[in-house]
Amino acid sequence: MEEEIRVEFTKNGFDFDEEEVILKKCLSFCINYKLSASDIVSSWDVYSLNRGLELTVRSSHMGAFLEQLQNEQLNKVREKESGLHLYSNDVAMILDGEYEEVKEDMLDTPTSKPASANKQPSDSTGKISGSKFSSGKPQESVTPFGQRKSKFAVQSSLNENHIKQIVKVEDHTNSEDDIIKRVRPNQKCTMRIMSSQPKPGCRFMYDRIDDKFNFLENRIKKQAISYVSAGICDEPSDPSIASQKSIFAVGMICCEEEGRLKEKPVLLQSSVEHSGGQRVRLDFQKLNQFSVFPGQVVGVEGLNPSGHCLIASKIIDYVPLSVDSSDDHPSKRQAMDQNLQMTNLSLDVPELSLIVAAGPFTTSDNLFFEPLNELLAYARRKQPQLLVLLGPFIDSDHPELKKGYMNCTFDELFQLEILGKLRDYVEYMGSAVHVILIPSIRDANHDFIFPQPAFDIHPADFNHQIHSTPNPGTFCANEVKVACCNVDILKHLSAEEIFRNPQGGSKHRMTNLAKHVINQCSFYPLYPPAEDVPLDYSLAHEALHILSVPDILILPSDLAQFVKVLSLEARNEGERQIKCICVNPGRLARGEGGGFFAEINYKGNPDSSSASIIRI
Template structure:
């Protein structure tokens, strides 16, 4: 048998009504009447379609238009006019398959544009059409269609939703908000403050801790042993116990194991005697290793008028242990905060030349029902308008709890989408000169799921932006002209709020109690055992999750209600989330005025929480 000619054109097979009806039945598309079947056969013959292609095109048309699966002559006429006629105009002339055909830059560009147009048409056919009339701009030599690569020149075009999601549309609930820009919480004389910065002039953030105490790269985790965890917990107990003993002038600590009729003072860690939540009847004290050999004893708290306890809290307890089986507590020492940082050179703060405006923003940066990243674009406009000196950006940037991330409907890899967010922020804030500080979150889909969490890695930064972009770990302490900021994206308020128990004779604020625990326990995450959603590596925890000093400002984003308050001399702020589900959220602003003239005043003179 002779071989077929290489340039022979294949002749389509004959089309039968039975074949067409069989393919339509696979997609539950029905048709009754000879006029409908004749029309289907006519469409196949006049537009050179095989039954499979016709069924696929009809399914896309019926789905996008939300039509009845029962096909009618009117629907087929509309299908021919809107789909097949446009498809015929789009079919290119036959291409030579000869390998000797050479392409120049113009033919390659034409083929590339044709492939892009076919992809866009295919996506459009499966997407729900937007309401209202839409006009497609025509491409001319004077006004050509923009190439995809040209979007990198505009920060607002980088995050074009159709580039990474086939069903992207702005969130109607976010777009319909009416209270944008309103102040919902404040601290200090906010009306006397000018909330416009100087674009980072004489205001450079840097890690407060030395390099050997700062987490700067990824590390191996999931290899810790129970003995290593125990050593870290006992080390923390000894550190805090020494501070309590020195502060309260306690002669020595006793043992939990020895019954005594007299009052005894013991050091230990609060725990629970069961797998349930802590309550006053289930509280136990786990003693230290040196004096109590790590033994546990139930606590009787009925004689205490006021207390606030949580699992993992290191305390010193004074009480009676007459039987050796229960400790009746009469006094509780809960902890002592670290001192504040004061620069060795008082002129360090004055070198900043005045106040420093800091923006504090926590993700998610797009509503849960959209990937249009409208909140991120609105934030870029705020930065460009106010020119803050520093903007601290907490994750999640690519939220694991987002609807389209959970259902795997994004077309781009998570890491690539994060790079688009970074590029949008860089291009949109370059003229403002604002320093950008990125802090990761455990909910970032593209990053290491471990605590402490290493900083993001983004080596493709432009040279002109490297000096003003800072990737920090979670948690960390930041130094801005001598002012120390404690940063963590972990929702510790929510985790500790679910475990803390308290008793108070007067009005008691749970947020204030939890913040006091964080400062007096000298840790960014003093809760033990940690929340189920946390993956804590305690070997790194001992090195990178402790507070080196009491920060002047503690920034602790949470799902709970936003606030700004001063606790133990530290200004604590929960800026809220930029988006909360499908609704718009809030962000924070700080005004720092470093002053080291001997007055014990916090350099954060004002703060506020603003709706995006």
Template sequence: MHENEQQSHSLVTNEDIVHAMDAFGIVPSEQLVARVKDLCLIYEYDADTLVSMWVFFAQQKKYATDSMDFTRIEHFEREVLHRNAVSVQTEKMKAPQKKQQVSKNNSSKFETSLLFNEYGADLSDDFVLNDTAHENSEIKSDVKTENSEMKFEKAEQVDGEIFYKRVDNYYGESLETKQWMNKLNHIYEIHPFDRNFYVKNAYRFMQLNIHHCAELMHSFFNYISEAIKNNCEFDSFGNLNVESSEECYFIGRIVKENLDGKQNDKCLRFEGGPTSKRRAFLDLSQLFDYSLIPGQIVTFKSTYDFQNGLKPSEIIDETISINDFSKEELNLSEPLQLVVASGPYFPTKTDDYELLNKLLSYVKKTKPHFIILMGPFVDSKNDFILSNRDIDELFNDLMNTINFHLFGTNIKAIIVPSLRDFNHDCIFPSPPFQGNWPQLYLASNPCLLNIAGIVIAVNSVDVLFHMIRSEFSRTSGDPEPGLRMKLLCRHLLSQQSFYPLYPPDPEVNMEYQKLEYIHLPVTPHLFLLTSKLKNFAKSVDGCVFVNSESLAKGHFSRIRIECLQGHIGSIDQHVNVEILKI
């Protein structure tokens, strides 16, 4: 091992170890910290890597993650650290270059697995009917709401039929069964919040050249920059064309230059916008709390020189660029009831409608005003249906099934496509499906809808999962439960975008000529997302975010918004959400 690498391990401090343990909810004694520090020095690991290895070991042994004690640490040393050291030494003697390559790849997969486990993500595309992966996980989840510490069962009787459901998460008050029953005394109309921000029809894509794309990105940068300047109290801002030995405020975009394939804050750069046309190095060592994603427009307080770039001492609160809520007065004469579900709608290797039929039967009997269904409906990752069914026939059959169940009622189904829908253009933003079903409202993806003044944002792209894969974050002290997920949701509001990542994830074919359709002109009252991450419902800066997970796992959510007339602003104190598992 090189001398500088040995030196880095010798610099492991007690604070490093406590910080690494805190991320997984481990509260160690001083003696335990000293023992772990010794192991870091002996086996030449940094604090984060060694603690992550302990968490993986604890999972395999079915220990609680925070149950670290001296006895288990000794087992961990014998079974993991010592064996790894012997194995590495043996392999180095045989084929040092080959072993080094394998070790690096395994480490990357290991760290990625831990990251997604912490957020409750299901990395498998094989959805099963009775999924228990999240129920038994001992990794500390970071996405629980204040009211979701306990799961509980509900047995509800509707017209003589009993529905057994487990409440996985809820936001607001826990309501009685009869409060979720609706009489549909009032029929609410639905329409786009602003037709200028709504994809109406199919369009030609892949027509944009790189210069036009740059112009659109610069235009959006200027728009957010102006929002920041108008809402802050600073008189002037720095420019990357001019060095500054005194601290001043810089507005720019976070850029990732991942030249060596590693994901760390050393690859971050700060782009000063269209006027400066420069990128600067970014040293975040003085910041202790931040969450940054590539493409994010952010304001730093920092000195600046051409050689060393920026070394920020402060990151300005990004909430200053969050839009206001709609100025339209609400007109809810009776509580607005919604049911929300996301695809896939079939468990893997089947085309069984059982879960969808159960959901539609529940909807028909409880009578919400709207059921919002997000794709994929014909999932491009389900090889069974692609091999055994005609795609167009299957999609039409699904739409006819939904329309049939709702026929003769005043319930409308809002249908939102997905990039994974095999029978739809794989572009974002996506136009609505084409067809004519009386009970269906065909919406674009994403879409911003207006129901009696309630503004609802819907996005079927897994933007949360994509942001996690690109996020650079650090927290100090004892973070509140769910803080990191809250910060990810806040990025959507502060960047005023359904998809603030740039460049986008490889799964997203972004069509930049339609960039205005992913813009959020106002802060929505309700933000509906679909993600592989663990379901949650939480209020972020007054906007209620809901991730229901997929119906293929048996999950859906129901939402009740109380009567509000003449109200303007956030409604998070008047919203109740339950995320259920059939």
């Protein structure tokens, strides 16, 4: 099996400093934890991504790598022990009459004291008394989260010089009396939700094979139209026909069989219009650099002398950004481009201050929502114009929810702990601020579907300040366009992508993964999707499409948190380089401890903007 492990590492572009030692250790890991060669390499891929390591596997990292494997196995065991499954949008588990019975049972003295009784009063049940809820806020330092260190420490930053200037201004402001600070009106934040699909209450789980076929076929056809409009090719050819001349074909990267791309031959599936949907094998031996994954739509230039294998000499993996990918008339596209340039040259520079955080919003040992409380306290001090919160808010993977210790519905918990706190925050901050909520497929109180409709919330008195967008969603605040996808596309791409000599080296791997989302003009370009993503193709056509490059792209992920500028190279001479700030804020809560969030001050363009990843 050592040879299988070595081959798998080599396929993924890794080499070794001490090959024999590393292979023996990896073999023992595989035997102890019942892992395949593919599993061990995938785990190493995630490990190296989170730590920004080179493509050389070093024996000195094996100890820390073993700890990660042990933690992964421990989490799997805990998940199996729970043995429970949560379904979204279930009916109320406890009716009014049943609630009283549960309450009486809770007050009775038990005959035997369970092991869990040594814990603090249940983090869900302990908060529910009197009517149904009480504040129940624990004393600081009682919980592991309250005893954390390095509070609000900056972990990484973008454009540090701009941050220093902002800190100087804040130091002067913080010296003023808090009442005077609150009286001073904040700069008004304009808000426009641009995503409308799917709508709350939409019909889902009814997608057909036709929906899937049309979705994939339209992606290939739109890409082909973009290449023709940009002058890259005259008309795409059928890649399955033998030819001695160089051809240009457009198609989707796919596997010969189910499984990871790295384990099977790479195929190119062209459109029905150009090849009847036939597939042809791709040969990358002439390419010095490439990066492909299943579902990626690419343009391939090469030769197919036999009709069975297309020998690629060039791969284009992006939609030309100067050309709108829709079927608009060229004159209409030209007018739109001129309007865009006039907007960019206007004297009013778009500015926006925002804080971005992704759930879970409470630690795994209780339902006190301490990280959310700390975040809102920080936001009150910093006074951003916009607060962007991405689920899960009521996490279906939370141990307390899985045990069924709740004596309230998921919707009631959401109303009290999330919307209730946000109402207080907005009331304190005044009418100038806005809050955006983006759901997650792990939200127990929402539909388990992707794309996902927005929360159907209408908070009294604050309907114009607390908003929700679909997942994925796009909105415009102070003329700054922000796009969010609350599915871990970065982690899913990292597991499926194969590459050779990636652009910028392995240290820029995270940036390259994020670029795939923009280059493919899709919030979720991977096909087939990951097993835990309930992708509904009947809803995906409009919802997953990215119409234009956003100013800020938010991609929450379990991978290492970061904030970077994506530089999308000019496709033609004379074009300006398009840039975009991409941020993975991390998770606000990690286990029993705190996680991270992001703070961004956008001013005109990414180069003059600043951003930080901050530990909660």
